[in-house]
Amino acid sequence: MKKAEPRPAQKRTRDPDSKRAALQTAAIRLFTDIGYENVSIAAIAKEAGIAVGTVYRFYENKLALLQSMLEALEYEYVEQMKADWATPGGVDVRLDRVCEGLFDLTAQRNTLLNLMSMTTDVVFDDGALPGDHIQAQIVSMYQDGVRSGAFRAGDVDLYGAMAHGLVEGAVMRWLRTGKPSQREAALQLSSVMKYGFLSRQINETGP
Amino acid sequence: MKKAEPRPAQKRTRDPDSKRAALQTAAIRLFTDIGYENVSIAAIAKEAGIAVGTVYRFYENKLALLQSMLEALEYEYVEQMKADWATPGGVDVRLDRVCEGLFDLTAQRNTLLNLMSMTTDVVFDDGALPGDHIQAQIVSMYQDGVRSGAFRAGDVDLYGAMAHGLVEGAVMRWLRTGKPSQREAALQLSSVMKYGFLSRQINETGP
Amino acid sequence: MKKAEPRPAQKRTRDPDSKRAALQTAAIRLFTDIGYENVSIAAIAKEAGIAVGTVYRFYENKLALLQSMLEALEYEYVEQMKADWATPGGVDVRLDRVCEGLFDLTAQRNTLLNLMSMTTDVVFDDGALPGDHIQAQIVSMYQDGVRSGAFRAGDVDLYGAMAHGLVEGAVMRWLRTGKPSQREAALQLSSVMKYGFLSRQINETGP
Amino acid sequence: MKKAEPRPAQKRTRDPDSKRAALQTAAIRLFTDIGYENVSIAAIAKEAGIAVGTVYRFYENKLALLQSMLEALEYEYVEQMKADWATPGGVDVRLDRVCEGLFDLTAQRNTLLNLMSMTTDVVFDDGALPGDHIQAQIVSMYQDGVRSGAFRAGDVDLYGAMAHGLVEGAVMRWLRTGKPSQREAALQLSSVMKYGFLSRQINETGP
DNA sequence: GATGAATGAGCGTTCATTCAT
DNA sequence: TATGAATGAACGCTCATTCAT
Numbered sequence: 001m002k003k004a005e006p007r008p009a010q011k012r013t014r015d016p017d018s019k020r021a022a023l024q025t026a027a028i029r030l031f032t033d034i035g036y037e038n039v040s041i042a043a044i045a046k047e048a049g050i051a052v053g054t055v056y057r058f059y060e061n062k063l064a065l066l067q068s069m070l071e072a073l074e075y076e077y078v079e080q081m082k083a084d085w086a087t088p089g090g091v092d093v094r095l096d097r098v099c100e101g102l103f104d105l106t107a108q109r110n111t112l113l114n115l116m117s118m119t120t121d122v123v124f125d126d127g128a129l130p131g132d133h134i135q136a137q138i139v140s141m142y143q144d145g146v147r148s149g150a151f152r153a154g155d156v157d158l159y160g161a162m163a164h165g166l167v168e169g170a171v172m173r174w175l176r177t178g179k180p181s182q183r184e185a186a187l188q189l190s191s192v193m194k195y196g197f198l199s200r201q202i203n204e205t206g207p
Numbered sequence: 208m209k210k211a212e213p214r215p216a217q218k219r220t221r222d223p224d225s226k227r228a229a230l231q232t233a234a235i236r237l238f239t240d241i242g243y244e245n246v247s248i249a250a251i252a253k254e255a256g257i258a259v260g261t262v263y264r265f266y267e268n269k270l271a272l273l274q275s276m277l278e279a280l281e282y283e284y285v286e287q288m289k290a291d292w293a294t295p296g297g298v299d300v301r302l303d304r305v306c307e308g309l310f311d312l313t314a315q316r317n318t319l320l321n322l323m324s325m326t327t328d329v330v331f332d333d334g335a336l337p338g339d340h341i342q343a344q345i346v347s348m349y350q351d352g353v354r355s356g357a358f359r360a361g362d363v364d365l366y367g368a369m370a371h372g373l374v375e376g377a378v379m380r381w382l383r384t385g386k387p388s389q390r391e392a393a394l395q396l397s398s399v400m401k402y403g404f405l406s407r408q409i410n411e412t413g414p
Numbered sequence: 415m416k417k418a419e420p421r422p423a424q425k426r427t428r429d430p431d432s433k434r435a436a437l438q439t440a441a442i443r444l445f446t447d448i449g450y451e452n453v454s455i456a457a458i459a460k461e462a463g464i465a466v467g468t469v470y471r472f473y474e475n476k477l478a479l480l481q482s483m484l485e486a487l488e489y490e491y492v493e494q495m496k497a498d499w500a501t502p503g504g505v506d507v508r509l510d511r512v513c514e515g516l517f518d519l520t521a522q523r524n525t526l527l528n529l530m531s532m533t534t535d536v537v538f539d540d541g542a543l544p545g546d547h548i549q550a551q552i553v554s555m556y557q558d559g560v561r562s563g564a565f566r567a568g569d570v571d572l573y574g575a576m577a578h579g580l581v582e583g584a585v586m587r588w589l590r591t592g593k594p595s596q597r598e599a600a601l602q603l604s605s606v607m608k609y610g611f612l613s614r615q616i617n618e619t620g621p
Numbered sequence: 622m623k624k625a626e627p628r629p630a631q632k633r634t635r636d637p638d639s640k641r642a643a644l645q646t647a648a649i650r651l652f653t654d655i656g657y658e659n660v661s662i663a664a665i666a667k668e669a670g671i672a673v674g675t676v677y678r679f680y681e682n683k684l685a686l687l688q689s690m691l692e693a694l695e696y697e698y699v700e701q702m703k704a705d706w707a708t709p710g711g712v713d714v715r716l717d718r719v720c721e722g723l724f725d726l727t728a729q730r731n732t733l734l735n736l737m738s739m740t741t742d743v744v745f746d747d748g749a750l751p752g753d754h755i756q757a758q759i760v761s762m763y764q765d766g767v768r769s770g771a772f773r774a775g776d777v778d779l780y781g782a783m784a785h786g787l788v789e790g791a792v793m794r795w796l797r798t799g800k801p802s803q804r805e806a807a808l809q810l811s812s813v814m815k816y817g818f819l820s821r822q823i824n825e826t827g828p
Numbered sequence: 829g830a831t832g833a834a835t836g837a838g839c840g841t842t843c844a845t846t847c848a849t
Numbered sequence: 850t851a852t853g854a855a856t857g858a859a860c861g862c863t864c865a866t867t868c869a870t
Contacts, residue, residue, distance in 0.1 A: 016850095035328075037244040040843060042853095051852045053846080062844065120242040154395060155387055158380055162399055165376020166369050173368035180362055188361060192369055196403035223833080248861060258835045260863075269861065430829090449742075451658040454864060456832095465831045467867080476865065534656040568809060569801050572794055576813055579790020580783050587782030594776055602775060606783055610817035637854080662840060672856045674842075683840065 020058055022048040028069050032111050036066055036119055067122045070130045073111060078137045080105050085141050091150040092194055098141070099167075099190040103182050106171050135164045142197065151197045163193060227265055229255040235276050239318055243273055274329045277337045280318060287312050288344050298357040299401055305348070306374075306397040310389050313378050342371045349404065358404045370400060434472055436462040442483050446525050450480055481536045484544045487525060492551045494519050499555050505564040506608055512555070513581075513604040517596050520585050549578045556611065565611045577607060641679055643669040649690050653732055657687055688743050691751045694732060701726050702758045712771040713815055719762070720788075720811040724803050727792050756785045763818065772818045784814060 026047035145151035233254035352358035440461035559565035647668035766772035
């Protein structure tokens with residue numbers, strides 16, 4: 001029987017940021033593809049090309065890894081929405097842009113927006129649940145619209161939740177089927193949102 | 208032989224239907240509360256007051272248990288929607304009724320509608336995924352509305368997905384906060400759905 | 415939900431002996447086909463057309479069932495050997511008959527003789543292990559042969575064990591392949607046994 | 622989340638080869654003593670002084686562990702037989718050596734040769750069943766003997782099976798009782814094999 | 829006597845986490 | 850700092866056995 005081989009020297013140290021990035025990419029891909037519970041730390045580490053133990057240099061545990069992914073993802077969405085909403089133009093034009101931005105980001109990330117609703121355990125450090133910040137941004141946009149008279153007033157939380165669901169439904173659908181085209185899907189989403197929250201009364205506009 | 212140890216006596220037999228019901232109640236509650244992956248068969252059995260092995264008299268395995276719960280739940284929603292949509296009256300009145308029915312059922316079942324979107328693994332025996340039948344019913348209602356001229360034509364799959372998301376968002380929100388009142392929440396949902404899918408063009412009604 | 419149905423009347427009582435026989439047939443077939451550990455009491459009961467609980471009327475537990483099967487099987491083999499060995503004729507003729515009898519019985523029972531060596535747990539009520547009685551019978555025949563001068567004297571236990579192994583090897587082989595014909599296989603076994611244990615010295619007969 | 626409880630620290634790392642060896646020793650001992658089905662992975666791990674999970678570092682599953690044990694064991698026997706058969710001298714001398722080698726190895730390994738016939742489920746990677754390679758080696762030796770005129774021609778498969786059974790019977794017997802002495806038992810086995818398969822006819826040598 | 833639903837200890841296996849190297 | 854072998858609690862599931870009916 002052979003004696004224990006001398007330990008191989010550790011791999012040449014790479015840039016920690018590149019490791020973190022590889023880790024994020026691997027994690028987001030695996031979580032998205034097969035779901036949090038079906039992904040093992042070993043699988044993530046392998047996919048990222050690092051050792052299992054190294055994962056724990058970056059994240060305290062598996063849940064923290066998911067939390068971080070979701071937080072980053074949500075941050076991106078929110079920033080995108082803010083940027084698009086801050087462009088010049090009327091409410092309807094800016095809403096179109098926001099919707100297009102959502103689809104763009106989803107296409108880039110190839111990520112289910114609703115990964116956010118797939119776990120019951122994540123709470124962000126500020127106490128928010130996944131999706132809450134997106135919803136808050138929707139609410140904020142809605143309130144802008146109400147202030148300008150474009151949208152009718154309503155229960156902001158409920159309206160936010162509905163709008164959030166609308167977005168999620170549209171994006172997931174498109175992600176699964178790719179139909180209609182990205183731009184068309186974005187415009188249909190935008191259109192339904194506009195109709196859904198505009199000022200006129202149902203009895204004024206009914207058939 | 209290790210496995211041949213004497214086994215303890217069985218408990219006094221209860222009505223088998225009460226066991227199945229207790230099992231369903233326990234399962235749906237635990238799945239809803241802490242999520243499928245965090246629920247152990249042992250926990251379900253304990254909550255239901257039966258033995259672990261007994262669970263397997265009723266369901267082949269854990270996933271089949273979830274599948275059955277989801278299938279029953281979705282069936283109830285679809286039947287409710289069909290019944291409400293078949294009542295007399297105009298599209299808008301019937302849509303109100305459908306929305307109220309959705310909230311009623313959710314209130315009775317105290318169940319997250321979106322338990323349906325919480326697992327990637329369930330496929331019903333007819334090949335449908337959880338939520339598909341609800342979405343199909345929404346599509347069917349939408350097509351009725353298009354035929355009667357009440358709704359404008361659009362991509363039925365996408366519209367169905369958006370409407371589904373809208374409903375899910377509204378119901379989940381209400382379930383978490385209880386606000387606004389059940390009836391009010393239902394009417395706001397209905398209102399947004401009607402606005403969102405009505406015939407008029409955005410440029411006719413815009414601000 | 416339905417209330418518990420009234421218990422169906424028990425099946426018309428069958429002759430207990432027919433149940434016992436069905437149980438034996440089912441057990442021996444399943445044990446032989448897929449091995450003791452892979453057979454469940456439920457499977458035996460189903461195959462025998464009786465209820466699980468009824469198995470325990472006849473046998474105290476699963477191991478006792480196996481023990482009983484092995485004991486009956488071994489008894490049959492021993493009785494067959496005794497009968498064949500008691501026929502008129504010289505040692506070599508009677509040995510032929512014994513071997514043919516072994517193959518006949520195996521063919522009838524379609525049973526692996528070596529089921530006997532497949533468990534470590536069975537001990538017969540007289541303290542014997544499975545196979546011991548067959549080996550004892552072989553030893554007895556061998557001693558007859560030694561007394562008559564046909565076989566040379568040797569360690570009876572060791573010779574018995576070797577002869578037993580020889581038989582088992584031959585029978586298992588034939589059971590698996592069916593070749594050569596049953597009669598031919600029996601005669602070859604007999605021939606090897608005769609050669610193996612006859613009086614002459616190796617140096618007298620060597621090449 | 623239930624599964625994310627803190628884990629206790631690892632024990633001080635030992636030489637991995639010593640773990641594998643301890644695992645092999647523990648497994649072979651327990652399998653031999655109480656039979657494959659009665660041995661739990663936990664028991665093997667405990668006996669080997671390692672954790673349950675560590676077993677799975679070395680073997681994919683329990684059956685693979687058994688398979689590996691059997692394959693290694695059989696390989697040793699076959700190599701021993703080949704080596705002894707390749708020594709100089711006549712058939713009878715070399716057969717003596719082979720038999721002595723079999724007993725030597727068994728004494729060293731303290732292992733039931735017939736562990737090989739104790740499970741129905743193992744199939745080696747080359748498609749062979751346990752025992753097949755030993756039998757093939759016996760057949761090969763037998764054919765050598767036939768070619769040289771020392772053994773009479775016969776059905777090689779059947780003769781191989783019988784010889785295999787003979788060996789198994791002799792070795793098992795000796796292992797259980799230790800009588801007669803190792804050397805004596807080997808010579809008696811060899812003697813019976815020689816008699817059993819030598820060229821002379823029964824009617825030439827009968828009493 | 830016969831039934832089969834109920835029981836729960838025990839199994840094989842997984843994998844998040846730790847820490848000696 | 851990086852590694853990955855080691856850990857063991859926890860899981861889903863099985864099935865010999867019991868006993869109310």
